[in-house]
Amino acid sequence: MFDDIAFWLGYLTNGKHLAWYASFQFTIFAAVMGGLFAILFGLTGAMLKSSRFWPLRLLGTLYSSIVRGVPDVLFFLFFPLAFEQAVEWLVATQVCSPEMIAAQTAAWPPCGEANWYLDTPQYLMLASVSLGIVYGAFASNVIHGAMRSVPKGQLEAARAYGMSAAQVMWRIHIRQMWVYALPGLSNVWMLIIKATSLLSLLQIADIVLWADRLGAPNFLPTVGLVHDDWRWRYYLVLFVFYILATWVSERGFEALMRRAGRGILSEGRV
Amino acid sequence: MQAFLSDLGFMAPAVMFNIYFAAASIPIGFVLAIFLALGKASSNPLISRLSRGYIYAFRGSPLFIQFFMFYSLALSLNVALWKPWGLSGVVLHPLFMGPLVLILNTAAYTAEIFYGALRAVPGGELEAARAYGMKPAQQFRRVTWPNLIRLAWPAYTNEVVFLFHATAIVYFALPVVGGQKDLMITAKDLFERDYNAFLHFSVAALFFLCVSLVVFFVFGLIYRRLIRHMPPQPGLRFSFNWLR
Numbered sequence: 001m002f003d004d005i006a007f008w009l010g011y012l013t014n015g016k017h018l019a020w021y022a023s024f025q026f027t028i029f030a031a032v033m034g035g036l037f038a039i040l041f042g043l044t045g046a047m048l049k050s051s052r053f054w055p056l057r058l059l060g061t062l063y064s065s066i067v068r069g070v071p072d073v074l075f076f077l078f079f080p081l082a083f084e085q086a087v088e089w090l091v092a093t094q095v096c097s098p099e100m101i102a103a104q105t106a107a108w109p110p111c112g113e114a115n116w117y118l119d120t121p122q123y124l125m126l127a128s129v130s131l132g133i134v135y136g137a138f139a140s141n142v143i144h145g146a147m148r149s150v151p152k153g154q155l156e157a158a159r160a161y162g163m164s165a166a167q168v169m170w171r172i173h174i175r176q177m178w179v180y181a182l183p184g185l186s187n188v189w190m191l192i193i194k195a196t197s198l199l200s201l202l203q204i205a206d207i208v209l210w211a212d213r214l215g216a217p218n219f220l221p222t223v224g225l226v227h228d229d230w231r232w233r234y235y236l237v238l239f240v241f242y243i244l245a246t247w248v249s250e251r252g253f254e255a256l257m258r259r260a261g262r263g264i265l266s267e268g269r270v
Numbered sequence: 271m272q273a274f275l276s277d278l279g280f281m282a283p284a285v286m287f288n289i290y291f292a293a294a295s296i297p298i299g300f301v302l303a304i305f306l307a308l309g310k311a312s313s314n315p316l317i318s319r320l321s322r323g324y325i326y327a328f329r330g331s332p333l334f335i336q337f338f339m340f341y342s343l344a345l346s347l348n349v350a351l352w353k354p355w356g357l358s359g360v361v362l363h364p365l366f367m368g369p370l371v372l373i374l375n376t377a378a379y380t381a382e383i384f385y386g387a388l389r390a391v392p393g394g395e396l397e398a399a400r401a402y403g404m405k406p407a408q409q410f411r412r413v414t415w416p417n418l419i420r421l422a423w424p425a426y427t428n429e430v431v432f433l434f435h436a437t438a439i440v441y442f443a444l445p446v447v448g449g450q451k452d453l454m455i456t457a458k459d460l461f462e463r464d465y466n467a468f469l470h471f472s473v474a475a476l477f478f479l480c481v482s483l484v485v486f487f488v489f490g491l492i493y494r495r496l497i498r499h500m501p502p503q504p505g506l507r508f509s510f511n512w513l514r
Contacts, residue, residue, distance in 0.1 A: 069482060070475040071435035073442070074454065078471040085467055108465035190330075197332035201442060208338070215342065231342035239331050239339055246330035 020210035026120070027196045027207050030128050034192050037132020038139045039185075043174070045140025046147060060140065067137035072191075076198055079130035080123065088114050123202050135192050142184030147173060149180040179260050186253035193245050197238075211238055273466070277473040280456055285477045287452040290365070291437040295372035296430060302373065303380035310385045321381070328378030333371070333436055337443035340371050364444040368437070376433045383429060387422035388414070420496045427489040431482045438478070453477055 011017070048060030067075060085108065092101075092114035100111035109115050118126070150173055158172040199206040215231030309321030328336070344352070344361055352358035360366055391414050399413045438454045446455055457474040461467055 069479045071438040071454075071478055073438045074457075074471060074475055074478065077454075077458070078467060078475075081461070081467040082471075085465070107463075194332040197334040198439070198442075208335070212338070229342065229346045232339055232346055235335060235339035235342055238335050239327075242331040242335060243327055 016210075016214055019205075020207065020214055023205055023207050023210050026124055026199060026204055030124060030131060030199055030206075031193050031196045033125070033128035034131030034135065034196070035189055037129055038135040038188060038192060041132050041136025042139025042143050042188075045136060046143035049140065049144045050147060064137040064140050067134055068141075072134045072195055073198055073201070075134050076127070076130050076195070077201060079133060080118075080126035080202055083126060083129075084116055084118060085109075088116050091116065120204055123204050124199075127199055127202050127204065131192055131195055135188050135195070138188045138191065139185060142188060143177065143181050146177045146179075146181035146184070150176045179257075182253065182257045182260055186249070186257075189249055189253070190246055193249065194242065197242070207238060207241075211235055273469055274473065277460065277470060280460065281453055281473055281477055284451055284453045284456040285481065287450060288434065288437040288478075289481065291368050291372060291440055291452075292430070292434040294369035295376055296433065298369075299373045299376035299380055299433075302377035303384055306377055306381035307384035307388055310381065311388050325378045325381050325385075328375055329382060333375050334439055334443055336375055337368075337371050337440065340374075341367055341444055364440065364447055365450070367444055368440040372433065372436065372440075375436070376429065379429050379432070380426060383422050383425045384418060386425075387418045390421050391417040423489070423493045423496055427486065427493070430489065431485050434481060434485060435478065 045060050045063055048056045048063070051057050051060065088109045092110040095113045096111035100113065104111050154172055154176060155168055158168045163171065196206075197208055200209040211234035212231060215229065215234040217228050218226040218230075220226055306321050306325060309317045310325060312318045312321070341362075344367060348358050348362065352361045395413050395417065396409060399409045404412065437452065441452050441455045451459065453474045457470045460470040
């Protein structure tokens, strides 16, 4: 009995498991940063959409409909690759001489000196930005709708007080918009949480990759077979982890909505 | 231009795999979702709890994890079950495993849509049906179901498009067997050959966009038929729904 407990304690705290627990930071970081970027891109998109100049309006609409019209995983893969290549191309125009380009045998980069090697923090940042771009398109639609729900009287009153257009926007419009946007933003947040499971596609050693490594049949020459294929148990743990994360966020957003909706009749309580 | 056309040629067979995954899972997921939605609305606490839990679990966790979980589960049951039954070639094949997980996933999302529609079915019509002496089965077939499907159809259309987009990750979780590559794997392989991210991923995106538009068109036609007896509504049109 005690042997069993000691074994499981030892097993669950061995180096690989500790690395697995540590890798949760990547997932949490990507979710939080992705969420912040999504708000940023969402606000920008919503402002573009309600802009007075039609080219900006078109840009906002194109942004949200194109990003939304293709699978998130496609954009999630495409953006970091494209960004890396764009930087490499920019560097190549500066550092590559014609001889170096002629000497390069691989298709990319133009010359070896322009190669940009990305490590985990950089990939993580790129992944967060691409999460932000993808779900910013969703958020822009939510925010756009919420901005239209702010009572017109509030804006008129602000203008009557002599506020400039920018002041009305920041002090009144965006302040009051959150109450209407929160239910939609909570859904976007759930989508971002679920999308963080894709981090391993960008060579980040995240919780999914570690679960796969830890669960794979484990054979040590000195001991023999430690365990056979346990991957499904590890994935089950992740399955439960994500459900719990969803549940916790739901409760969190409920509290946030109650707080944002205080002093406002009915609307905040939906 | 030449490269663009050759990409179109490369990806035309690949898109068939995505369409297969969606087409194989939508009908079964649809039927399963009806039962789940009815289960969630059931007055039997056990059935209601179970359906509720199922829907919550599958909507609250990533499809990517669900793929890994069910595939590795199937792998570890291989020696005990599939192999003795001579089924391992079928069960472990992505063309079986992919739709299976997609069915489980889409059933949960669709059930939530149907449950919302079920609660919006006008109570007066049900009372009228009861007053006519209809049996429960008759009530469902003649009153509840037509109302439910009509209310749920626009949201269901979006769910189908989301499901089609979700087929993009099937082969990131399951092994590619015998060169059966879908759009994403084809785009990735082409990218690894000449590192032209902009071309290959754009062409793949174009395919996804085109099929999504076809889905919207076809489902729009069905919706027009579903509401043909209703007074014409001004400016009825389909737009992307933003959230799944």
